[in-house]
Amino acid sequence: MLRFIIRRLLITIPTILVVLTITWALVRLAPGNFYTSDKNIPPAIEKNIREKYGLDKPWYEQYRRTMWGIVRHFDFGTSLKYEGQSVNAIIARSLPVSATVGLLAYLLALAVGIVAGSMASLHPNSKRDYASMALAMLGISIPNFVLGPILVFIFSLTLYWLPPSRWNGFPSRNVILPVITLSGLYMAYIARLTRAGMLEVLRSDYIRTARAKGLSDSQVILRHALRGGLLPVVSYTGPALAFLVTGTVVVERIFVLPGLGNYFIQASLNRDEPLIIGIVAFIAITLLLMNLLVDIAYAFLDPRIRY
Amino acid sequence: MAKVYLKQLLAGIAIAALLSGGISCRVVATSGDFYGSTTPPQRNILRYVNGDEPESLDPPVSAGQPEARIYLALYQGLVEYDPKTLNPIPALAERWDVNNDSSEFVFHMRRNARWSNGDPISAQDFVYSIRRGLAPVLASKNAYLAYAIAYAEAYNQRAVFVRDKETKTFLLEKHVADNASASTAAVSQKPIVSFGSEYDAGSTEPVADPDQRPDPGSDTAFHQFMHSPPRLTLPGGEDARTKLLAKNPKLQAAVEGKEFVPVSAEDIGVEAVDDYTVRISLSQPAPYFSGLLAHQLFRLAPRKIIEQYGDHWTEPEHIVTCGAFKLKAWLPYNELVVERDPMYWDAANVHLDEIHFFVTTDNPTSMNLYKVGEADAVLNHTVPNVWLDVIRSKKDYMDGAEAAIVYITMNVTKAPMDDVRVRRAFNMAIDKVNYAKSRRITKPLSAFTPEGMFVGYPQPKGEGFDPEQARKLLGEAGFPVTKSDGDFECKAFPAGQVEFIFNSNSSNKAMAEFMQAQWKQNLGITVPLRSMEFKTYMNARSKLEYNGFAIGIWGADYMDPFTFLGLFTTAVGVNGTGWYDLKYVAMLDQANRTLDHQQRYDLLAKAEKYLLDAQPLIPIETSSVNWLKKPYVKGMYPNAADLYPWKYVYIEREPSKWDYGVPSLAD
Numbered sequence: 001m002l003r004f005i006i007r008r009l010l011i012t013i014p015t016i017l018v019v020l021t022i023t024w025a026l027v028r029l030a031p032g033n034f035y036t037s038d039k040n041i042p043p044a045i046e047k048n049i050r051e052k053y054g055l056d057k058p059w060y061e062q063y064r065r066t067m068w069g070i071v072r073h074f075d076f077g078t079s080l081k082y083e084g085q086s087v088n089a090i091i092a093r094s095l096p097v098s099a100t101v102g103l104l105a106y107l108l109a110l111a112v113g114i115v116a117g118s119m120a121s122l123h124p125n126s127k128r129d130y131a132s133m134a135l136a137m138l139g140i141s142i143p144n145f146v147l148g149p150i151l152v153f154i155f156s157l158t159l160y161w162l163p164p165s166r167w168n169g170f171p172s173r174n175v176i177l178p179v180i181t182l183s184g185l186y187m188a189y190i191a192r193l194t195r196a197g198m199l200e201v202l203r204s205d206y207i208r209t210a211r212a213k214g215l216s217d218s219q220v221i222l223r224h225a226l227r228g229g230l231l232p233v234v235s236y237t238g239p240a241l242a243f244l245v246t247g248t249v250v251v252e253r254i255f256v257l258p259g260l261g262n263y264f265i266q267a268s269l270n271r272d273e274p275l276i277i278g279i280v281a282f283i284a285i286t287l288l289l290m291n292l293l294v295d296i297a298y299a300f301l302d303p304r305i306r307y
Numbered sequence: 308m309a310k311v312y313l314k315q316l317l318a319g320i321a322i323a324a325l326l327s328g329g330i331s332c333r334v335v336a337t338s339g340d341f342y343g344s345t346t347p348p349q350r351n352i353l354r355y356v357n358g359d360e361p362e363s364l365d366p367p368v369s370a371g372q373p374e375a376r377i378y379l380a381l382y383q384g385l386v387e388y389d390p391k392t393l394n395p396i397p398a399l400a401e402r403w404d405v406n407n408d409s410s411e412f413v414f415h416m417r418r419n420a421r422w423s424n425g426d427p428i429s430a431q432d433f434v435y436s437i438r439r440g441l442a443p444v445l446a447s448k449n450a451y452l453a454y455a456i457a458y459a460e461a462y463n464q465r466a467v468f469v470r471d472k473e474t475k476t477f478l479l480e481k482h483v484a485d486n487a488s489a490s491t492a493a494v495s496q497k498p499i500v501s502f503g504s505e506y507d508a509g510s511t512e513p514v515a516d517p518d519q520r521p522d523p524g525s526d527t528a529f530h531q532f533m534h535s536p537p538r539l540t541l542p543g544g545e546d547a548r549t550k551l552l553a554k555n556p557k558l559q560a561a562v563e564g565k566e567f568v569p570v571s572a573e574d575i576g577v578e579a580v581d582d583y584t585v586r587i588s589l590s591q592p593a594p595y596f597s598g599l600l601a602h603q604l605f606r607l608a609p610r611k612i613i614e615q616y617g618d619h620w621t622e623p624e625h626i627v628t629c630g631a632f633k634l635k636a637w638l639p640y641n642e643l644v645v646e647r648d649p650m651y652w653d654a655a656n657v658h659l660d661e662i663h664f665f666v667t668t669d670n671p672t673s674m675n676l677y678k679v680g681e682a683d684a685v686l687n688h689t690v691p692n693v694w695l696d697v698i699r700s701k702k703d704y705m706d707g708a709e710a711a712i713v714y715i716t717m718n719v720t721k722a723p724m725d726d727v728r729v730r731r732a733f734n735m736a737i738d739k740v741n742y743a744k745s746r747r748i749t750k751p752l753s754a755f756t757p758e759g760m761f762v763g764y765p766q767p768k769g770e771g772f773d774p775e776q777a778r779k780l781l782g783e784a785g786f787p788v789t790k791s792d793g794d795f796e797c798k799a800f801p802a803g804q805v806e807f808i809f810n811s812n813s814s815n816k817a818m819a820e821f822m823q824a825q826w827k828q829n830l831g832i833t834v835p836l837r838s839m840e841f842k843t844y845m846n847a848r849s850k851l852e853y854n855g856f857a858i859g860i861w862g863a864d865y866m867d868p869f870t871f872l873g874l875f876t877t878a879v880g881v882n883g884t885g886w887y888d889l890k891y892v893a894m895l896d897q898a899n900r901t902l903d904h905q906q907r908y909d910l911l912a913k914a915e916k917y918l919l920d921a922q923p924l925i926p927i928e929t930s931s932v933n934w935l936k937k938p939y940v941k942g943m944y945p946n947a948a949d950l951y952p953w954k955y956v957y958i959e960r961e962p963s964k965w966d967y968g969v970p971s972l973a974d
Contacts, residue, residue, distance in 0.1 A: 032842025041448050042880055044464040048446035082639070083363035084618040093639065149671070156679050160344070164675035166665065167641050256667045258640030266360070266640075271842060 001299070005292065012288045016281060017067075023280045024066060027273045028059070034080040034271045053080060066277065076278035081270040087278035090263060095245075095282075098252070098259035100170045102244035104179045109186035110237065114230070116187075117194025118221065121229070124199060132191060139188025148181040148254040165256040178255040182248055186240055190233055198229035227301055234301060238294030242287045340967070341703045344680030347939040347958055350660065356673040356685040357664040360640050364621035366606040367440035370448040372949060373686075375603055377664055380632040380645045380953045382606035385414045385433065385585065386597060390955045391944045391972045393710075393866045395597045399428060399607070399629075400585075404521040406505045408900055409594040410493035411533075413506075413523050416583040421650045422609055423633040430579035435610045438572040449604040452864060455593040457495070457533055457576030458540070465543035467567040468574075477538045477568075483561050492536070493900070495576070495588045499534050502526045524580035533576050533588040540570060592900040594907060595867035602864065631657045631954040640666050651954075658942070658957030677935055683958075684936035687949035692814060695747050695933070702938065702967050706748070707945035709932045710863035712757050712871065713749075715807075715822070715925040720885035721854045723801060728784040730922040733856075735770050735777035736829040739927060742821055746814075749928040755915055756868045757929040760947060764868055764908045767916035769926060774829035781830060788831055795831030805855030806835045810844040815858055818927070822856075848883045859883055859924065863948060868911050869899065875918060886923030938965035944972055 035041065035049050050056045054065070069075045076087035116136070120129040155177060156164035168174040201207060202225055210220045249261035256262075260279060267275035298305050348354065358373040366378045379388075385403070386395035400414035420428040437456075440447050441463045454460040469478035494505050506521040541562070542548045548567075552559045576588035589596060599605070609620070609627040616625045626634050631653070632645035643664040647657050665682060667673050673689045676682040687709070690698050698704050717724045717733070724730060739751035750758055753769040770776075778788040778795070786800040807823065809815040819836045826832050834855060839847065848857045863870045872895055878887035891914060898910030919926075932945045941964075942955040959965055 030842070032840075032846045035448065036842045036845045042451050042877060044460075045446070045448060045450055048443045048450075048463070049448070052444060052446040081362055082360070083365060083368055084621065085639075090639070152675060157343075157675060160679055163681055164679055165667065165672045166676065166681070167638075253669065254672070256641075256665075256669065256672055258638065258666075262640060269841070 001296075005296070008292050008295075012285070015288065016284050017071075019284045020067070020070065020277055020281055021063075023277055024063060024273070027271060027276055030271060032271055034273070036271075066274070070277075070281070076281070077274040079267075079272055079275045081267070081272040081275070087274050090275060091260065091278055091282055094258055094260045094263050097167055097257055098248075098261060099245045101175060101178050101182060101251070101257060101259065102241070102246075102248070104175065105182035105186065106237070106241055106244050108179060109183040109190055110233075112183075113187045113190025114194050114226075114233070117191040118198055118226065118229070120191070121195045121198035121202065122221070129195075133195065136188040136191040139184045140192075142184065143250075144181050144185060144248075145250050145254060147184050148177070148251060151177050151181055152254075165254070167255075167257045167259075174255075178251050178257060181254070182244065182251045186237075186244070189236065189240075193232045193236055194229060197232045198225060201225050201228040204228070231298070231301055234297050235294055238290045238297070239287060242283075242290035246283045246286050340701065341938060342674075342698060342701045342935060343678030345937060345939065346680050347937070347960055348683065351658075351958055352661040352663060353659050353684070353940065353953075353956060353958065354663045354665065354682045356667055356676060356682045356689065357643075358666075358686045359668050360666045361643065361664075364626065364634070364637070366603040366608055367436075367445065367447040367449055369603070373664075373666075375950060376686075377643060377645075378603045378606055379630070379950060380662055381628040381630045381634060382603070382608075383420070383629050383631075384600050384602070384606045385416070386600045387952050388601045388946075388948075388950055390942065390952050391946055393598075393601075393946055393948055393950065395601055398601075399433070403597060404506055404523060405594075405597070406494055406523070407507065408494045408592045408902055409596065410495035410589045410592045411505070411523075412587045412589075412597060413521075413580075414585040414587070415522065416585065417652060418583055420629070420652045423628045423648050423650050424609075424612075425650055426609075426611070426627075428607065428629055429582045430585045431582070432607050432610065433585050433605075434577050434579045436607045437577050437605060438575060439608060439610075439613070440604050441575060442572065447604065449602065452599060452602055452604050455589045455591055455596060457537075457588045457590045458570055458574045459576070459590075461540040461570040462572060462575055466540040466570050467543050467548075468538050468540060468570060469562055469565045470568050472564070472566050478561060478565065480537045480539050483539060483558050493589065493592050495533060496537055496590065497534060499526070499531070524584045524586050527578065527580065529578050530580075530586065530588075533578075537590065541567070543567075543569060591896065592902075594899060594902070594904070595865055595869055598865040598867060632659075632662060635661065642666060653954065657954045659953065662953055674935075677937075680937075683940050684943060685934050687932050687934045690933045690935065692747065698935070699748075701935075703935050704969075705932060705934045705936060705945040706969055707932045707972065708750075708757065708760060708947055709930040709949075710757055710760055710866065710870075710947035711930040712752055712755070712861055713818070713927045713930060714752070714755070714859045714861075715927060716848065716857045716859045716883040717923060717925070718851050718853055718855065718857075718885055719923050720851060722804075723784070723786070724805065724855060726784045727922055728780045729786070730925075731770060732777040732780040732784070732830065733826065734922060734925045735773045735780070737822060737825045737925065737927075738772045740772070742818075742825075743928050745821065746928065748931040748933055750931065752926040752929045753919075754926055755918055755924065756871045757863075757947075760863075760929075761866070761868055761908070763905060765912045767912055767919060769919040769922075777830060795829065797831040800830075800832050802832050802834060806837050806853065807856040808837045808839055808844060808847060808853050809858040810841040811838040818858065849880045851879075851883075851885050856925075857883060862930075866947070868908070868915070869895065872911060872915055872918065875923070884923035886921060888917075888921065891917055891921075936966075938962075938967060941966060941970075944970055946972065 054062065069077055079085045079087060079090060116132045120132045123129055152164045155162045162177055163174050166174055207220060207225055210224045246260050249265055252259045252262040253265065263275065264279045267279060357376055359371060361374045361377055362369040362371065366382050383398050385398060385400040387398035389396045399416050399420050401417045403412055403414045405412055416430055422428060437453065439445060441450055441453055441459050443463055443465050450463045503523050506523050542551060552562060578586045580586050607629050612625060612627045613620045619625060623634055623637055628634060631648060631651045633648040635644040635646040637643045644661055646661045647659065648654065651657060670689050670691050673685045677685050717730050719725055743749050743751040752758055753771060754766050756766055758766065781788055781797060786797050788795050788797045807819050809819050816838060823834055823836055826834055847853045861871060861874065874881055875886060876892050876895060894914035894917060898907050898914060901907040901910055932949060936943055939959050941957050941959045943951050
């Protein structure tokens with residue numbers, strides 16, 4: 001197990017360097033620069049800017065400088081667009097926002113999804129099953145850029161109950177709508193995965209054995225069925241958590257949250273190279289770690305899996 | 308048993324949701340006259356949707372509008388924008404004097420102005436700020452706005468003077484000029500005949516009140532230097548200089564054996580004559596210059612703090628400002644909060660306790676915040692086009708002319724657009740009146756300055772909608788238009804060679820499609836459209852890497868026609884067309900030397916006509932401001948540049964004194 005984890009962690013390093021190099025090259029290839037704007041600047045001033053940021057140096061020199069900072073000090077440099085703000089500081093302050101919303105949405109999705117899924121699986125083909133699965137289908141089909149505005153329209157613009165957007169710290173009324181919007185899709189997915197997984201497990205031999213031993217319904221479900229039934233959910237929610245926590249671009253845009261996803265979009269539009277590379281690195285690391293965690297969790301949930 | 312478990316879980320979730328939110332109904336006053344809530348904020352604050360995240364709080368650094376509005380709260384310049392007309396009004400300077408050809412300005416500063424840390428503000432602070440703003444290492448995008456100041460451009464571009472090694476005298480422009488242009492030099496560059504007389508014009512008889520008399524400050528060695536014939540400057544970079552000298556043997560000979568001295572910050576024509584007098588010498592007449600000084604490039608930055616903290620001086624714990632408000636909190640990508648500064652010289656007349664600048668670039672989101680009463684005003688152009696029919700009838704909709712135009716540039720360096728007849732034909736084939744109608748709030752434009760913006764400016768008219776004439780012109784240019792089955796056809800025109808490029812957004816796309824349809828209908832030519840991501844598009848346009856048409860949008864930097872006409876005084880970049888005519892440049896220069904306001908406008912109009920005749924562009928429309936402010940927000944006017952001097956803004960709680968409609972700009 002330990003050897004497996006160490007081996008996986010070691011593979012992570014070259015993977016991330018390759019990802020960063022590709023990102024670096026793509027930013028270079030995109031036309032325009034961080035300083036291009038509708039007010040075009042005279043060439044002499046452009047020259048001043050290029051000298052200030054070292055863009056007049058040859059590309060390999062710039063590449064070496066960028067990568068060396070990352071490898072040596074884990075330092076992504078300072079944002080080109082936002083004068084004097086370091087990339088690490090921007091990530092450090094936008095991550096909590098994304099993480100708060102993402103985690104809340106994750107917990108909400110897990111709770112509601114698993115409950116709804118298991119309830120549906122206990123009474124297959126009942127009215128309750130059809131109703132919850134129909135809702136889940138709806139949840140999967142409605143993209144969050146539609147769900148968000150609908151919720152805003154009802155709860156903010158018509159009822160004047162909740163603020164339509166903006167971040168106001170946690171806890172505040174501002175988090176309710178984004179969390180619901182964000183969790184909708186995941187909730188629905190988890191409900192369906194749980195139902196499918198549970199249905200399969202409930203038919204298996206060891207459940208029959210458990211029942212035969214005379215265990216109560218709740219003990220059978222909570223101690224035996226859920227453990228096996230949740231395997232597909234775990235493999236799905238691991239990477240899902242990584243995406244949720246590192247910012248979901250659309251929801252952060254709709255609700256104007258100062259999270260990682262919002263910065264990522266803005267940085268790409270601004271051609272803010274250090275910031276783009278920093279965020280990509282962060283997301284890549286989180287994703288790889290989450291996948292590793294999923295693999296480890298598998299070993300705990302399913303006694304048959306061993307590394 | 309299992310069901311009990313599940314129920315408990317569900318109840319837990321519900322309770323958690325309630326606790327985290329505290330959902331409660333709010334009493335909100337709404338009325339059909341206004342868009343959404345009209346409940347004023349509980350505290351004496353203004354919550355303003357300001358658009359994009361500010362790039363920096365360092366005034367000369369950022370060029371954007373959201374930053375400009377924040378700087379308006381945090382920093383002061385010698386002058387401030389008038390809240391309605393945007394003309395310069397006294398700020399740090401109580402009054403100012405102008406010399407006989409608008410090439411030298413003397414500003415008399417107030418003595419009671421202080422930084423937010425209590426230090427007094429002096430003339431040296433202004434000199435420091437402008438030298439810093441122009442420093443090549445700061446690389447300010449706005450620096451070009453100060454290029455009218457003597458040697459400012461040379462310093463900003465790291466140019467060098469040429470000095471004789473032994474005599475230590477500098478090589479002058481007139482030594483190498485092809486035609487002696489001494490007679491046309493600005494007054495500020497001619498030797499002083501009798502000190503003070505250069506400020507005589509305009510006051511024919513002595514003014515009784517000594518405070519009203521022009522006061523040029525005292526004569527100094529620096530002033531003498533400014534009034535000596537201009538020194539020659541050459542590019543600072545070795546490569547560029549060698550290239551230039553190789554092309555010009557006369558210059559090469561004159562420079563031979565001499566040393567190159569970098570132009571320094573101290574050479575810029577800005578001088579603190581005493582602690583409270585600033586004298587600015589320009590290299591050319593610029594009557595609009597005092598209006599320019601309200602721009603962020605010229606707002607004061609605190610020397611002591613910058614030298615202490617370097618790049619980190621704008622961080623909330625270090626920053627020192629000089630405006631009516633000071634920084635309270637900065638939550639990036641969320642909001643920036645400023646509060647009333649008790650050190651401000653006119654603090655008694657500042658009404659608001661705080662201003663919250665919200666960051667959001669999404670129009671519907673901004674409108675939602677406004678509707679539910681989370682924001683009191685939104686920035687310009689936030690009302691989506693399709694909402695206009697509903698919103699326009701509301702009494703909190705702000706409508707007014709904007710100092711901004713939309714036009715189409717044509718790349719005149721590539722065939723077939725290099726033929727003026729072709730360009731004219733494409734202009735005449737567009738029904739701009741109809742287009743403006745479809746856009747709902749803009750006005751059709753036939754010139755290159757916004758219509759009706761500058762009082763007394765005799766704006767010329769370009770050619771109007773005339774498809775008949777357009778087809779004739781195309782025919783003359785060798786592209787005959789024929790008619791078959793009631794549709795026009797122009798087989799000879801290489802439509803595949805041209806294209807219409809624009810940056811992707813819905814209004815640009817609608818515009819391009821409209822123009823495409825017009826040209827198809829009236830000329831029988833289908834110009835392909837190409838939508839590009841913004842930066843890609845800007846790159847293609849400024850480097851002339853397109854053939855055919857591109858969208859151009861320009862907003863005024865200051866309230867003078869020259870801010871538009873000046874676009875074509877450089878050959879590259881912002882020009883976007885490749886049209887560069889020395890005669891046009893000379894015409895503008897002549898106009899700017901003219902002291903009489905009306906005469907100058909006449910000359911500028913002549914130059915504009917010349918530009919329109921050459922037709923490197925197709926004027927389309929004058930923009931209109933469209934934004935919303937709650938009726939209880941007073942002292943905010945829909946002025947032409949969307950810039951609000953915040954000290955005049957206040958919250959009115961008495962509904963009878965609210966604004967029911969657009970507040971008048973006239974009185």
